[in-house]
Amino acid sequence: MQLDWIDDILAVIDTGSLAQAAERRFLTQSAFTRRVRTIEEKLGTRLFDRSRKPVVALPGVRALEPELREMSARLRRLQLNLRVSDSQAGAAFTLVCQHAITATISPWVVRELTARGEASVRVRSGNRDECLMMVLSGEVEFAMAYEAPDERRQTLVRGLEAQALGADLLVPVAAPELAAQEFTGPKLTGTNGHLPFIGYPPDVFLGRVFGQYIVPRLAETTVLSLKAETALTLAACEYVLSGIGVAWLPLTLVARHLAAGRLVRLEGLPEQELNITLTRLAGGQHAHHDALWRDLAAHPDFPGGLPG
Structure with missing residues (x-):
């Protein structure tokens, strides 16, 4: 046809x-x-x-x-x-990023790559498992994704290698109006002990992080009251800005909202550090890509959500 x-x-x-x-x-x-x-x-x-x-x-x-x-x-x-x-005679470079990273850190990566002579950079987005599969299938050169600090050796797929680029922080945030209405005590459990929150599906990465690292550290009196669920951090951020509930979001995503007073960081609720990793096929495939791999890892100005 x-x-x-x-x-x-x-x-x-x-x-x-x-x-x-x-x-x-x-x-x-x-x-x-x-x-x-x-x-x-x-x-x-x-x-x-x-x-x-x-x-x-x-x-x-x-x-x-x-x-x-x-x-x-x-x-x-x-x-x-x-x-x-x-x-472009093969000059295009393809990168896939976990959804939240696409919106926050990939602009810096694209700027760095184009400054190093890449004619164009194609950026794709997906959940973390999709990102790794794209690397394995050869659809992309590098994948950038989050991982919990203690999980790399447990979850890295055979045939891939990863290196840490920096760190981010998953922080609980709320609209100022909601924070003023709901959270009056030091335990921040919300009205009648209920914590209205925006959740992630349990089968996506941030959903697993929330269930494994955040929930066990909440006060025993806290009763989670799910108001909305989404796999997209950008959507969760908009829900929080609308005053629907609390969400645990990457600091890189909400930093400008915190600075402008549109969101409040809720002290007293658990936070979780996340590594930001770059993944590729093990052993490298191209000398030029090897150089990019080394340069990104060694860059002193990587825009993570933690100092240093």
Whole structure:
């Protein structure tokens, strides 16, 4: 199936007219009609009911319309990527970041990489497990993700190597109004001992960190009251800013909100340090990437959430 064929079919579906579809495709009506007939001959099936006005796609074509549109978009992206790849002669560097890091630290990484001569940097985003799988499959050169301080040797997948870049801190924050209303005592357990909070799904990294490292350190009188759950730290941050509840968020993400007074850091609730690691295929694959690997690890200005 050629991209031109898909676009011709979609033009008829969108306009309901061979004449208007021909105009959209910058062809005369007779030339466009011949093209449609050629497509039908190649495929061995009719595509449209021409006896009706407007022209109607046959049921089988209508059923495949979403797939045709997706295929058209994918082929166009592929064309663009091939052009970019050709123009840059393989200079593009691909990095995947855990979602929260994409929003906070990846801008610094992109700046550093482009300053070192990378023509372009492609940044992808995913949860931590997805990031590691992209490295293993060769889709990306490096992955940047969080890990708890004591877990690296337990969880690092065989065939990968990782190095620490810096550290961040998972801190409990709330909107000032909520903090003033709910947290009046030193134990910060909230009204009637209930702590309204924004949670993470238990099967994602921050959900596991919350369950393993935060919950056991809460006061015994604290009753967690889940108000919303999301795997995206950016969404959790917006929920906290809206006064919905407390959330444990990376300090790199909320630092500007704390400085501006839009959020309050809740002293007395547990916090958790997180390492920020860079992961790649073990042994290195390219001398240039080896140099980037060393430079990023040794950079003195890495923007982590902890001093030093």
